[in-house]
Amino acid sequence: MSDFNGKTLSWKLSGGIVEVDLHYAPCNEIGTAMLEELERLVRALPELESQASALILYSSRKEGFSAGGDLRELYRLSLATESQARADGMRAFVHRVHQAMNALDSSPLITIAAVHGICFGGGFELALTCDIIVADKMARFAFPELRLGIIPGFGGIPRLRRDVGNAVVRDLLLTGRSINAVKAQTIGLVSQVAAEGEALRLARATAAQVLKYDRHTSGVAKGFAKPIPLEELRRETEIFCELFARPQVMEALKTFVESTDAHPYLP
Amino acid sequence: MRTIDQTTGEILDLAAAHFKVPREQLSAGDDFYRKLKIDSLQALELLTRLENHFGVELPDYEVQGVSDFRTLADRIQARL
Numbered sequence: 001m002s003d004f005n006g007k008t009l010s011w012k013l014s015g016g017i018v019e020v021d022l023h024y025a026p027c028n029e030i031g032t033a034m035l036e037e038l039e040r041l042v043r044a045l046p047e048l049e050s051q052a053s054a055l056i057l058y059s060s061r062k063e064g065f066s067a068g069g070d071l072r073e074l075y076r077l078s079l080a081t082e083s084q085a086r087a088d089g090m091r092a093f094v095h096r097v098h099q100a101m102n103a104l105d106s107s108p109l110i111t112i113a114a115v116h117g118i119c120f121g122g123g124f125e126l127a128l129t130c131d132i133i134v135a136d137k138m139a140r141f142a143f144p145e146l147r148l149g150i151i152p153g154f155g156g157i158p159r160l161r162r163d164v165g166n167a168v169v170r171d172l173l174l175t176g177r178s179i180n181a182v183k184a185q186t187i188g189l190v191s192q193v194a195a196e197g198e199a200l201r202l203a204r205a206t207a208a209q210v211l212k213y214d215r216h217t218s219g220v221a222k223g224f225a226k227p228i229p230l231e232e233l234r235r236e237t238e239i240f241c242e243l244f245a246r247p248q249v250m251e252a253l254k255t256f257v258e259s260t261d262a263h264p265y266l267p
Numbered sequence: 268m269r270t271i272d273q274t275t276g277e278i279l280d281l282a283a284a285h286f287k288v289p290r291e292q293l294s295a296g297d298d299f300y301r302k303l304k305i306d307s308l309q310a311l312e313l314l315t316r317l318e319n320h321f322g323v324e325l326p327d328y329e330v331q332g333v334s335d336f337r338t339l340a341d342r343i344q345a346r347l
Contacts, residue, residue, distance in 0.1 A: 063308060118311065138315050142327075177326040180315050 002051070004044065008034040011041060011048075017207045018048050018055040018109065027063040030122040030154070031070025035096060042103040053215050054207035055109040057130060058200050064117020065139070066126060069154070075253040087245040094237055097122075097154045105129040105159075105228055108219030110210040114203035115139045115190075120178070125154035128163070131222060132206060135181035135190045136199040142178035148252040153240035158232035164188050269347060274321075275340040281320055282313065282336070295337040323347060 002013040008024035020041060022028040030038075048055070059065045078086050104111060104126075113130040120142045127133055127141075135141075143160075145152050151173070161169050168187045172179070184190040194202040210218065243249065269277070275295050283290040286303040293302060300310065311327065317339075318325050323346040333339055 118308070137319055138312065140311060140315060175326065175328060177328055178311065179324070180318050182319070183324055 002048075004037075004040065006037040006040065008037045009041070011044075013048060013052055016051070016053050016211050017204070018052045020055060020057045022057070022059040022066060023061060025061065026067070027061050027118060028059055028066035028123060029070035029073070030066065030068065030097070030126065031073040032093075034070070035093070035100065038100045038104075039096065042100050045103060045107055045109070049108055052109060053213075053218065054210045055107070055111045056114055056200070056203045056207055057111065057126070058114035058203065059116070062117070064123075065113070065115040065119040066123020067118055068121025068123045068125075068144075071148075071253060072257050075250075075257045078250060078253065083245065083247075087241060090244050091237070091241045094153050094240060098233060098237065101126065101129045101155050102228055102230075102233075105226070106223070108215070108222065110207070110218055110222060112203045112206055112210075114199040115141075115181075116197070116199050118142075118178075120144055121152060121156075122154045125152055125156035125159065128156060128159035131226060133184075133190045134192045134194060134199050134202045134206060135184060136194045136196055137181050138196050139181040139184070139190075139199070140178040141172075141184050141189065142176065143172050144176045144178075146174065146176050148256065149246065149249045150243045151236070151240055153237065153244070155233050155236065157236055158229040160189075161232070162226070162229055269344070271340055271344050274344050274347070275336060277320065278317060278336055278340055278343070281316060285313070285316060293336070295340070296335055298334045299336055299339070300334050317343060321347060 111130040113127040115135040
């Protein structure tokens, strides 16, 4: 399927580049709807890979790349089930997310995330599956999960640790603070910082450069330079599910969902 | 080295220009959420603009609970 227009995302293939547009209001929260369409993208990858060399992941939501997991849906679904079923349901959901993200991570396409605005939690984890991250200077990256009593569950810690120093991982994980694009470039997370509103243009220029090289060689180089940390991902899932099963997490989710706090994006 | 008054003035200039509020209507003691009519997402945007303008890193937990320009200027001044 060369092109697709979905409820949460769309993609189009042109000139050897697949552009995936995340457009789910309010800010590309990753819940069942987004996951189903990410899985649809993954199923389309073999065909896309035969016709393209690069894939750009971007958001057309003005608020940013993605605010992360859909906590409101998570809370609503969790309320409807007793604790063991809730834990099992979360494990199954996380497993599906990991399958989709691992497929994106290991695709022979050279993947580029064009990030603007907020790139938090699960959205940050999605960007981390990409080979290259280009960010506009208004982008902010954060892992705010600890305030809910959990850790990132979509592969964020192993993937961030793959790319940057462990001290940075601990800083972001344990404080929940957000960092801007310049800081993200300084620590080696972001490869290029774009002017405001120009991240997609820079990503397209990068994709055009990638297209110049032999696809097979690029795919092999990517596989060598970017191994998937499978064992760490498995351990992260175990820790995440163990933490998620605690009653404190439901309380924190309830507080978040019912909050009228004017500062939900601040840790 | 900027003085605290200069830092405060630059914050007010930047906030007025970006959020399209007449500069003369803003003063150091104002609650910027109320005066600029911004939500938390826009507050993060303001934080990013200030970081880019002053070339500093300002962890968002340092500005949690801060809502007036003067205190914001203090936080920035401590990192210049």
